[in-house]
Amino acid sequence: MQVPVNNFKKALSSGDSQLGIWASFADPYATEAIATVGADWLLIDGEHGPNDVRSILAQLQAVAPYASHPVVRVVDANPAVIKQVLDIGAQTLMVPMIDTAEQARAVVAATRYPPNGIRGVGAALGRASRWTSIPDYADSGVKEICVIVQVESVKGISNIEEIVSVDGVDGVFFGPVDLSASMDLMDQPTHPDVVKAIEHGTSIARAAGKAAGVLATDVERAKGYLAAGVQFAAVGIDILMLINSGRALLRELRGDADEKRTSYG
Ligand SMILES: O=C(O)C(=O)C[C@H](O)[C@@H](O)CO
Secondary structure (H helix, E strand, O other): OOOOOOHHHHHHHOOOOEEEEEEOOOOHHHHHHHHOOOOOEEEEEOOOOOOOHHHHHHHHHHHOOOOOEEEEEOOOOOHHHHHHHHHOOOOEEEEOOOOOHHHHHHHHHHOOOOOOOOOOOOHHHOHHHOOOOOOOHHHHHHHOOEEEEEEOOHHHHHOHHHHHOOOOOOEEEEOHHHHHHHOOOOOOOOOHHHHHHHHHHHHHHHHOOOEEEEEOOOHHHHHHHHHOOOOEEEEEEHHHHHHHHHHHHHHHHHOOOOOOOOOOO
């Protein structure tokens, strides 16, 4: 058996755009439903979604038959968590809150076996190697791993050139919600200064030959970012799509007020 080709990584390295949907329910049934929508990728959110290794595993298994590529956002850069998530067969990782090249290098090292990194060797016991059915996993499997670091602070933006030049970082994903907070613009992820910082980061990433991604749930904002060189955009969050359409329905039928709510880009 051969390691599955990481079509998301392939698309990013060939410059193709990839649209994604955020899966926040931490539930395989909901995430499988999202996988049928036709997005190029979906995000299994282990940072803000109530996920653990088992729930991430169940979602990876649920979406395996579909073309939508699962990106797993881990809770943080802890190498022990990265090891577990890789061992259950995640191929693309998104790691939040990366502010420096040193942190980015540590993330890459956690995804590589010695002597190139520090990942513990145990995939034979895991889904990653399909329990040894992929005999050369240590070599071919690692080649299919895609490392996305999240830059979402003023510090991260100021270090963007060094971060994107780290070998093994395939792409950078800008988090407008956290970045707006870091810029003292809480709840204003589409503020012009936030957009400007993300477009600046995008041009630096692309110039370094790395992919740039962003969360943009407003359609016009998403189009703006794609026109500015963003390659992979998350354009919808499942839980927000559900509650927003529920609220819109009640507004229409009952005339409920359209209250101002937190925006998520
Ligand atoms: O800062 C951001 O934007 C993100 O990282 C995405 C958020 O975490 C997402 O969960 C929406 O709030």
